[in-house]
Amino acid sequence: MAVITPREISRRLPSPVVDADETFDVVGKGNTLATVTEKISDAVLRDRLRPGWVIFLGFALLLLATLGVAFGGILVMGVGLWGINNSVGWGFDIINFVWWIGIGHAGTLISAILLLVHQNWRTSINRFAEAMTIFAVFCAGLFVLSHVGRHQYAYWLFPLPNSMGMWPQFRSPLEWDVFAVSTYATVSILFWYVGLIPDLATLRDRAVRPYVKRFYGIASLGWRGSNQHWHRYMAVYLILAGISTPLVLSVHSTISFDFAFSQVPGWHATVFPPYFVAGALVGGFAMVLILAIPLREMFNLKDLITMRHLENCAKILVCTTIFVSYGYAMEAWTAYYSGSIDERFMAWNRAFGQYGWSYWSLLFCNAVVPQLLWFRKIRTNLVWLYFISVVLSIGMWLERWVIIVVSLTRTMLPSTWHGYTPTGWDWAQYIGTFGLFLTCFLLFCRILPVIAMAEMRELVHHEMHHGAHDHGHDSAEPNGGFSGSDPSVAPAHA
Amino acid sequence: MATHEHSHERTDVRINDLIGPRLNALAAKAPIFAGVGGVLCLAGLALTWGTNYFLQSYLFAFMFWFGLTLGSTTWLMGHHVTGGGxxxxxxxxxxxxxRMWPYVFAMWFPIGIFMVLSMMNNGLDASGHHLPMNKMPLYEWANASIRDGDKVLTAKSGYLNPLGWLIRSVLFFCVWFGLSFYLNKWSREEDESYNPLVRHRLSLMSAVGLLISALTITFSxxxxxxxLEPHWFSSLWGLIFVVGQGHATLIVMVLMIRYLAWDLPLLKKVETRYFxxxxxxxxxxxxxxxYTNYSQFMIQYSANIKEEAGWQLHRTTFGWQYIGFGNIIFHFAAPFLxxxxxxxxxxxxxxxxxxxxxxxxxxLDLFFYIIPTFRQSPMETFRSFxxxxxxxxxxxxxGLWLMGWSKQMTKTNAPIVPQFDERLEGFWPLDAHDHGSNGHTPLAAAKGVTTTHG
Known part of the structure; x- marks a missing residue:
């Protein structure tokens, strides 16, 4: 039998260098049911406003004001303020709509799919990822709303009986989008809120000031943590997870149909549905990391959102970026294999036409840079992770730019060829949505628990009692903190 | 070697101890299937002589068993990367x-030889007209006279030419054989002693291998x-086969467990969650x-452009639509429910x-993908024998594949579960006393050894 020494193993296996206070466990050692509750709820209930939070909020409000001006301008003056024209009828509006919707996908994947496949590590990031989903859908919705042009008739998108006999065109994927996105938003909000109920009750019970107590009391819908409450809660949560799972595929697939059902070269590709879904997950997980890395620093949550979570997100990014790279390869390959002059010209124009820079940039951002994440030292380096996440977010935006704008500038009829330049109003609205997103997110961090407390307690309980057996970990301290809590803070398995 | 009775209670027991007789029985019965199939093929070949009907059938059958082999290689890598119980x-x-790649390469050989023969067929009858589809070479583009007279085929002849096809096919087999060789070699090493470096090597190669696998499935x-319909194209094609092969492999593996091992005491100890x-x-x-098939159909149906409509029309007219509906029911609706x-x-x-x-x-799915290219209606299948x-x-x-597979199972006679895979700890339900008289699992014992000597 060949014997290999532990020293040899550690020398030859890649081992990351991380700070002493970082851990690769799902929950940092020493955490108990009580410390988890304290850490998460204190971020909400403590009185003092953190300076970092105030500065960020100020910045976000400034951006939000920009959105107010931009959106107001569009409402009053119309979409003529934008850079779109007769040939390039979809510009920043649809790019940003798809980009924001995509960002929301990670939330649903983490909440629903990872729950169904028993990935317990999701617990500490699912809450803020779900919040991110909802705020991203808000931002996306604003672009669609402004895109319709005559905003007073936006309700015509819904099949409402009316005396004019107006009825939506159900054969159009644009109409399917209305249902796909509104269903997605509704289910995401429900899923998020249902998950929040036990935590709101914990905040109610821990709050000192009467008005705060009342606020969380109303929001927690009379939760008492009884056996029956938990039983129903778990059933509803699982059902919502089941409903949400197909939504991860269906929403962005429907959005891809907006393009693929047409005949425009560069839009009409059968690979679009899965490729769009993978792209959405890239954007979503990149945003999860962009938010999680500062969040854990700001609220001192390093031992709850651990290196394990960040590394797992990075691994998912490797998979999804490879998938989108496969999509890029298949698009280019099919353009050649089709033998069609229009398809081949589309591929040539993407790479070497007026906007060739954007195609090469997108390949660099989405196909080349994320390959760094194969190396564990990069995956566990926060600076690298943050940098790569930002690059991927830019790359995903560029992908939509290339698909939407570059394809429209050169369609099959040369007499319609036209360039596209976004105006200041386009930029203002895009930048403004960051204000909306950040404002909502910062308020969420201050008002609601950013990590699912009840689920974390369940996880801590599991680690305390089964961790050593299941994973070979040292178990957490025995019975630490599982006392003194009122019934509402009992773990979810109770 | 443990006795037969005791072997059922231990995880270091080997394949032959557990299911050796059953595998031998399978290896003995499989040639009967192959023989019956061979007789039917010969009868079909004789009754359809002068046409390519036999090759059409052979291709769709080959795609199933080839897909099973490639799907197994891919799932194996998937397991090495994810480590699921x-x-x-x-x-x-x-x-x-x-390990069936040499057999599958031999199975592919008739198709390869026919490609070489196709290069010599001019695809025209005595009066210079194109031959009907069932008398054409399997791949019409293989013929230079047809290719040169067709604008689209000429445009893509840099890729779609017989020599390129043959070289690529051989390269694909080399890649798959290489992947499978190292997956098996290192897996054997992993069974010999506790060495996390082997596990790391397997995981890393599998991660890269999955990417290679996706690309080679696509292009093969x-x-x-x-x-087969060279004017038609779909960028989703590769993924449809990745999914189809993955699905087919899973179902065959479930069948193998059921018919070879379901009544063994050891399998009854496995937690139901793994099933x-x-x-x-x-x-x-x-x-x-x-999802993938619907997307492909719906996108091409909606766009309705001439480059793509032909392929879809061959599958939605003259009775083929009923086979398509059957496919939806048998492959999706019924199993889904x-x-x-x-x-x-x-x-x-x-x-x-x-x-x-x-x-x-x-x-039926593979039949639906391949056969409507050549036959105008499903009824032609019966009319033409x-x-x-x-x-x-x-x-x-x-029959041939199952015979080879069962021999591969008995030949290596590996332990039924990897002995030193750390991820097995906690997943497998057996207690320490199941592993031997010293009360330690082989892995625990090995870790003790390395610590002591390290």
Missing amino acids: WGFLIRRPLEAAS TIDWVMS RDLGNLMLAFTLLWA FLLMSLTKVNIRNLAKLALFLVFARH AFLSDIGAPLLLG
């Missing part, structure tokens, strides 16, 4: 299937199947199959019944 249930059968199926996981994977692949029920999923016998049904459904080889070819190749 379900994978330990099917790892040995997958490894044996991944473009070459072997999509190019549920296999069922859930089948459900996921059923949904993905429907079945797999939604949790109780059915935890029982391997129920899963196996469904899997047997799905083997038929997958053949092509049904003989349609039934015979899957039996012939299936």
